[in-house]
Amino acid sequence: MITTSSKLFYGLGTLSFVGALVWVIAHDGSSLGSVALIFLAISLLFLGGIASYVRDGHVLSTDTAAHASAPAAQSASGNSWWPLASALSLGMVVVGLISSPGIFKIGIALSIAMFGEWMITNWSDRASANAAYNEKVRGWVVHPLEIPVGGALIMTVIVLSFSRIMLSVASESGPIIFAVVGTAVLGGGSLVSVRRGVSKRLVGGACAVALVALTGVGLAMAFSGERQELSDASEYDHYAVHPCGEEAEEYDESASRAVSAKSSIAATVILKDGELYAEMDGFPDPLTSISLQRSYNLTILFRNESVGEHRMILNYGNVVEDLGGGVMRDSKLQACTALIGEGGEQAITVRIPKPSSASPQSPYNIVVSGIEDSSIEVSVP
Numbered sequence: 057m058i059t060t061s062s063k064l065f066y067g068l069g070t071l072s073f074v075g076a077l078v079w080v081i082a083h084d085g086s087s088l089g090s091v092a093l094i095f096l097a098i099s100l101l102f103l104g105g106i107a108s109y110v111r112d113g114h115v116l117s118t119d120t121a122a123h124a125s126a127p128a129a130q131s132a133s134g135n136s137w138w139p140l141a142s143a144l145s146l147g148m149v150v151v152g153l154i155s156s157p158g159i160f161k162i163g164i165a166l167s168i169a170m171f172g173e174w175m176i177t178n179w180s181d182r183a184s185a186n187a188a189y190n191e192k193v194r195g196w197v198v199h200p201l202e203i204p205v206g207g208a209l210i211m212t213v214i215v216l217s218f219s220r221i222m223l224s225v226a227s228e229s230g231p232i233i234f235a236v237v238g239t240a241v242l243g244g245g246s247l248v249s250v251r252r253g254v255s256k257r258l259v260g261g262a263c264a265v266a267l268v269a270l271t272g273v274g275l276a277m278a279f280s281g282e283r284q285e286l287s288d289a290s291e292y293d294h295y296a297v298h299p300c301g302e303e304a305e306e307y308d309e310s311a312s313r314a315v316s317a318k319s320s321i322a323a324t325v326i327l328k329d330g331e332l333y334a335e336m337d338g339f340p341d342p343l344t345s346i347s348l349q350r351s352y353n354l355t356i357l358f359r360n361e362s363v364g365e366h367r368m369i370l371n372y373g374n375v376v377e378d379l380g381g382g383v384m385r386d387s388k389l390q391a392c393t394a395l396i397g398e399g400g401e402q403a404i405t406v407r408i409p410k411p412s413s414a415s416p417q418s419p420y421n422i423v424v425s426g427i428e429d430s431s432i433e434v435s436v437p
Contacts, residue, residue, distance in 0.1 A: 059112040065104030072097035138174035145170045173198065210267065217274025223286060224277035300369045300392035300425075321403070322354040325368055325422055325432065328361040332430040334422070345433035346422075350408055356422075357403045358393050365395040367425045372408045372434065373415035388418065395425075412436040 058066070076093035083089065145166035152160025180194035222230050244262070248254055281287060323346050324335045333342035348354055358368035369392040377385045393402040412420040412435055420434035 059107055059114070061112050062104040062107035065100045065107060069097045069100035069104060072100060136174065136177050138170055138177055142167065142170040142174055213267070213271055213274075217270045220274040220278040223282045224280060226283060300367065300390050320355055321357045322348060324357045324359060325424075326359045326361060327366055327368075327424050327427065330362055330427060330430070332422075332424055332427060332432060334432050343432070345435065347435045347437065348408060350411055350436050353405055353407050355403050355405045357401060358396060358424075359401040360396040360398055363398055364426065365397050366427065367395050368393045368402075368404070369423050369425065370404065370406060370421075370434070371418065371423070372406070372420045372436070373410060373412075374418045408436050410436070 072093045076090040076097065079089040079093060080086070145163055148163030149160060149167060150163075152158070152163045176194060176198055180190045180197070183190045183193045221233065225233065248259060322336070326333055326335065326342075333344060334346050336343060336346060356368075356370065360366050369390055372389050372391070374386055374388050377387055391404045391406040393404055396402050408420075420436060422432040422434060424430070
């Protein structure tokens, strides 16, 4: 039986075959486009055969036994937002393909979720003629997944919004904002617990308005940027600064003054009564020159047994940095401890990439801030 839809498929399939022949003639026997058109024609003819076999879902008037199960006798699906959500998710996938892998992955996840919700909703709408029962059936299937996932997403939105707000406002305002929001949440919860007959829709609407307001403020703060001191800190090039001078730096505050007994020490540098020397395993006498391994993580311990605060500085050559635009900078390679008071000790871990012979103009040595004419020669083979 040739039905209305099968005529369409047969006609398109025949047209695809004709197009394949025209392609071959017009492109001097090229088979690339003709193969695609032939496969399209086969697919369309196959669909036409299926439409003919099922007679477009029509049931003969004489076949009374099939009337109840005919597609036309089934109740139609209700109105739903899932098709629109599915289309938006697919749009996010397309945008992600062009702009960002993260957006693409989110779009894929949302597409799977939206299409799944759409299919389950259509299935539940046909479960029975009772709309309330159909909604209950849908809840049995998807609520065990919807509720925890939805709750996690809402908590993520709340946390991210609060984080954007806290990073934008002044640090002194943070505790005040938390106190106000906490008081509002506590007051609202207390009011709902006292008046148990309050409408669920009213509570849900109030929560929704609060969530939308919080999200809007968070987005606005995100677009306005972080507060000034955080912006300055993010732009500050910490690696371009080598705070190994005699003056106290920020990282000297609350620095550790002891080293674990389990630390694997390559050498111990001691400052005692203004004299600087080193100790290493296998050498019973104090050393004024030491040998260290190259391209290996080395831990050097500094112990201050002299009056005042001092820091140990290891100099191990220099490096030429390319700053772009043809600008080069010669930077000294240093590793140093924090300022250590009398009786304290601290260790540094360093990897020396080149032998000491590679930098004759900048000898490898260990010095201590505030102590002149006293150093330990470092040899790296």
